[in-house]
Amino acid sequence: MMLQRCPECRKKVSESATHCPNCGFSFQAEDLERYKAMLEKRRLHNQEVNRKSARLQLIWLLIFALVIGVAAYWVN
Numbered sequence: 273m274m275l276q277r278c279p280e281c282r283k284k285v286s287e288s289a290t291h292c293p294n295c296g297f298s299f300q301a302e303d304l305e306r307y308k309a310m311l312e313k314r315r316l317h318n319q320e321v322n323r324k325s326a327r328l329q330l331i332w333l334l335i336f337a338l339v340i341g342v343a344a345y346w347v348n
């Protein structure tokens with residue numbers, strides 16, 4: 273009997289099983305496709321969030337540098 277790993281809970285499941293007995297994950301082709309699409313969407317979303325937060329950090333750094341620069345100007 274062949275075993276496959278459940279992508280959701282990582283438990284070993286018989287290859288002939290249509291559902292994971294542990295978490296109920298479906299191994300049917302269309303459900304696997306949906307699962308892959310969901311993972312891809314999640315990955316793209318995380319990428320977008322990271323990009324946004326990197327930009328926000330850059331903006332804060334610029335504001336900080338500007339404040340320091342203005343403060344140095346007024347002190348001198």
Ligand SMILES: [Zn+2]
Binds near residue numbers: 278279281293
């Ligand atoms: Zn599972």
